[in-house]
Amino acid sequence: MRVEIWTDIACPWCYVGKARFDKALAAFPHREQVEVVHRSFELDPHRAKGDVTPVLTMLTRKYGMSEAQAQAGEDNLGAQAAAEGLEYRTRGRDHGNTFDMHRLLHFAEEQGRQTALLDALYRANFAEERSVFTEGDERLVELAVAAGLDADAARTVLADPTAYADEVRADEREAAQLGATGVPFFVLDRKYGVSGAQPAEVFTRALTQAWGDRPPLTLLDDDGAEACGPDGCAVPQH
């Protein structure tokens, strides 16, 4: 079974939702047969690469709320994150463009390091004091290396804005086709969707339902083509 999770590194509910999903998956009896793939979804794709704002400023501008209200929202998120055992820095986080991080996540997927990099990016963005937005490519290279990627290879990907750009855009088109308007968005075997940072029990139910619903395989054109089996290679006589 395959679970695809559309996500953005700048999305606090993705950070919390992944922890809830991971909890459900860890207890799922067939977890060894579940493959998880992370897909790209930028919350703020039109923000320029260098345009970095404190999260609180972004919130007050976007919603016309007071700084105290914005801070209360961050505190609420911090509490929800803590309930999942996650660190969350409720003061002084930055908001910015995440396109390069998504490109790097696609490179990491090819290298079998996608989950490790996503966890490193989440942790860096939500829990660490240093910004993932203001220190340039070398900060992301550092996180890539922590996730087991080669520094020079990561640097090369980051230096070329077209590298893995099509893959990010393709994920975003697919999200739209699947009807996702926000993230996190979980898709199980392209059959069931779960939207938002649902409680772990919801993910458990979704995994169980999708697992139980896998259809039996329908063999197409099964009139015997050439194949090899343990007894050798047969050449049908027609």
Next chain:
Amino acid sequence: MRVEIWTDIACPWCYVGKARFDKALAAFPHREQVEVVHRSFELDPHRAKGDVTPVLTMLTRKYGMSEAQAQAGEDNLGAQAAAEGLEYRTRGRDHGNTFDMHRLLHFAEEQGRQTALLDALYRANFAEERSVFTEGDERLVELAVAAGLDADAARTVLADPTAYADEVRADEREAAQLGATGVPFFVLDRKYGVSGAQPAEVFTRALTQAWGDRPPLTLLDDDGAEACGPDGCAVPQH
């Protein structure tokens, strides 16, 4: 959409069948949205690693056929391969254990190099004069490098017989669960199966049917959990 192909490097119909499938896929309008994964299936899993036999000897022993009959079978395969534009060496090929190649293919999958390595292994086994069975690990390392893998990393995988062994066994268990008794065995979205080296038209029909049959996504527990969208992160009031 995802197509999984169970295959063995020692399986001539897998070599031919992959070319026919590739032809169908190249002409499939949604090919960019089709992901292909190669799965392991050993035709001769109980053969010891060092036990290498000429293919003709294996065929005469296994079927009690004459060497001339075995050679006629190889010539027939060579003709079918040629019809797909593939080179096929009908004289002097070897037969042996392919477990290490499957382990290496799983490593290559992690590195995004699986198809390149499979093509290199097929070509080496079916078209090249040098044996893939008698020259030891370094021959496989050479092919791994040709497929874009790191030589030392490939050497490390090959030197440790437990590396990726579980992944190979898991593929083989899954093949049995899906009802595959021979290879190549193609599985589309875990819904449709195609067995054997069918003509390209059959693969075209299977791709078209599986694509058209993708179910619309069913949203589970869609009563609004916390999510972030282009308009920001919402906290539901319940």
